[in-house]
Amino acid sequence: MKVLDTSGILRSDLDFSRNKYIITNSVLSELLDESARVAVEAALKSKSIILAEPREDFLKKVKEAAVKTGDISEMSSTDLDILAVALERNLVIISDDYRVQNVASALGIEFETTIHEGIKHKLKWFKVCEGCGRRYPMESDLCEICGSRLKKRAMKL
Known part of the structure; x- marks a missing residue:
């Protein structure tokens, strides 16, 4: 099943x-x-x-x-x-x-999977400030330090 x-x-x-x-x-x-x-x-x-x-x-x-x-x-x-x-x-x-x-x-x-190949690695997702490079959890949207936008990044586990 x-x-x-x-x-x-x-x-x-x-x-x-x-x-x-x-x-x-x-x-x-x-x-x-x-x-x-x-x-x-x-x-x-x-x-x-x-x-x-x-x-x-x-x-x-x-x-x-x-x-x-x-x-x-x-x-x-x-x-x-x-x-x-x-x-x-x-x-x-x-x-x-x-x-x-x-x-x-x-x-x-x-x-x-059905038509796509499955993931090759386990990933941990986080966000990084475009301005100062500080890391944030996924729930964050703006940097607390410089106010810049955050981009999604992944790290292999």
């Missing part, structure tokens, strides 16, 4: 009849593509896809990991949901989202 991200559904030709998958309600609500939605709804009826919601304690662990990697500000609630479900059930995630892959890697969750 594997957990599907929205990108894992939209960018793939997965055969839902061959394997069992899990999605969250938030993934289902992101499916605006009519053909993908019809395929997923048929798979839900045949129980090839199962709906699951994350427990709060696992969501908290995922959010803590996303803060540590610096990915939290760029992640949707759907991203956090699928990571929490995968962590709770010890399942593989199918996603082409690099931030999902980075946090999954930090949590020891295996992931697979």
Whole structure:
């Protein structure tokens, strides 16, 4: 059984009849593509896809990991949901989202991609002042010292 991200559904030709998958309600609500939605709804009826919601304690662990990697500000609630479900059930995630892959890697969750190559390294994201070079967490926008804008940077872990 594997957990599907929205990108894992939209960018793939997965055969839902061959394997069992899990999605969250938030993934289902992101499916605006009519053909993908019809395929997923048929798979839900045949129980090839199962709906699951994350427990709060696992969501908290995922959010803590996303803060540590610096990915939290760029992640949707759907991203956090699928990571929490995968962590709770010890399942593989199918996603082409690099931030999902980075946090999954930090949590020891295996992931697979559909069309893109997965991440090669774990990353920690931070911001750097364009003026004085001081480092800041991802939540910051302006340098406290010189008032300059901050740029995103990543460091391999």
